[in-house]
Amino acid sequence: MIAILDNPLVFALIKGVAGVAGIITFVSLNVLFLVWLERKVIARLQVRYGPNRAGKFGLLQPIADTVKLFVKEDIIPEKADRAVFTLAPAVAFGAAILPAVAIPFASGLMVSDLNVGILYVIALLSLGTIPVIMAGWGSNNKYTLLGAMRAVAQSLSYEIPLVLSIIGVVALAGSLSLVEITHAQENIWYVFLQPIGFIVFFIAAIAEMGRIPFDMPESESELVAGFHTEYSGMKFGLLLFAEYIHMVVASALMVLLFFGGWNIPFVTVPFILQAGVLIVKMYVVILILMWIRGTLPRVTIVQMTAIGWKVLIPLALLNILLTGVFMTL
């Protein structure tokens, strides 16, 4: 038995499986809590109470909802492309959970320490557009198709500034590894060194998460429910789940890149508290996102692409130039 464990391949396999199981559990718990938190926060912003029947403060509401989604009838439209329609929620869930394995929650507490971590995370975040297109096309519904078209237009206009805005951070840290980038911010967070980069990243990240004011693919006032109009039951649940996972991952990434990850300036955070510090920061970012959702109206897809190409990309390029000049000085 011990001998098998000595085999590096087997050890890596076990570590990998355990890690992925751990990360799925962690992210899922976060998502369940987030669903509750979002409903509660938005409700308070809208002078309502929000869920308050299931459990204390309605804390069990997400669980009740999940159970409901599981037992609901699963409807596949007659004219739908069955394979694509069925696969889309699974792909959405997978594409959303995969980037989480490269997110370090404390120095060393991560499933896989990739030396190109940031590249991997960004690449997989972009993958989130594929299931949206699949769902939109597979449903064979005009509203979902329009939603999918919007998702493509949107991803084209925000992915580029998103990547460009990170270049400044990578240049300053001199590494693509998320752990290295975090270590480089021990005493000064990059949000202070990279204000333009942060603004571009923040806006692009909201678009990436598909939240108001950039929730074009599912804008309910125009497209009923956008790309997931035809989904019901747990398939719908998975799509919704994927969105919240995106939110967790993107806000964790934001904290790692610009808010020093688990670091607090001039304080050495013991390992045991590092994950806690990161999660607190992550939730501050998430609360700001919820606040934005409770405040702003939705922009149109035309305005969205205009912002992406005419404002964000030039700003991101300017940021790279300034960073370059700053570093050579």
Added chain:
Amino acid sequence: MAQLSTTKLKPNEMLLNMGPQHPSTHGVCRLVLKVDGEKALEVEPVIGYLHRGMEKLAENRTYIQFLPLTDRLDYVAPLGNNQVYVQAIEELMEIEVPERADYIRVIMLELQRIASHLLFISSFGADVGAWTVLMYGFRERERLLDLLEMTTGGRMVYSYIWPGGVRYDLADGFVEKCRKEMEDLPKYLEDYKKYFYSNEIFLKRCEGVGILKKEDAVNMGVTGANLRACGLAHDVRKDDPYSIYDQLDFKVITEKGGDTLARFNMRLREIYESINIVNQALDALPKGDFRAKIPKILKPPFGEVYSRTEAPRGELSMYLVSDGESKSPFRLKIRSPSFCNLSAFPATARGAILADVVANFASIDIVLGDVDR
């Protein structure tokens, strides 16, 4: 059937049915859109999903029996419908309305107008994606509905304005409570202004969207806030005063541009004017009867009458014919503002992107009960 559904489509075009079940069609209106991607090349409203044959129903009911049905026309502002119908009967039968009743009517009508405009502001917010506004608008509207409920006993269908006056006198404490609400309301409106006008996204969504030209508006019979948003000061309350509106001092609000933003501003600014009217009417509220004596069975003499009012959505009129013998109207024609306002909509929405079509559609503020009758 929609005319558009028989047109030949190019490969890059498709027909999109928005409604009758759609979150942004405010009831059961159906918009058939010919779209090229996001762009709506043609827009055609298809109506009739809520048609109940009100005009025919009136011919088979006594005058009083039809009164509750008028509540169901424009169900967001039922008191306005009561008023126009009752006014027609009174003119036909030459019933003198006590002065107090007229004042009560005006107070109620203006409260109803404020409530209706608040509903517009909330639902407009939701249609451009600002759901928080929806809840805030409803919060304030709730207080006005409470106020109306105090006296009329109803929150949606009132049947309060009655031939010869109103059904009940003002409830105890109504005047004080109403004054307080009228004092509080501007504070909330200031909040709305702060929210909407300091919000770049909101302004960008509304400016220059769905421009309605003044000539088109007049030609298509657009009335109410939508017409005034084009810069034409037409208001039945001023141009052809009814009830006691000629004794009150108020302005007719106009806006320039005729776009979605102008139409939105119109409603917000009209609320202030309505508050002003309510305050004046409360100050001058005379004592006396709240209802004149009228016969048990209404049987107007032979004749016809055209009664005009300014409902929250525009000019609401009724043409009533009596044959002098039967207990029910010989003919009742309802000229509803929403119907005419909707007819001007396709021209303003042509060529716009989907999101703008929705914002534009929300801004003309139609109620399907009023369109279909």
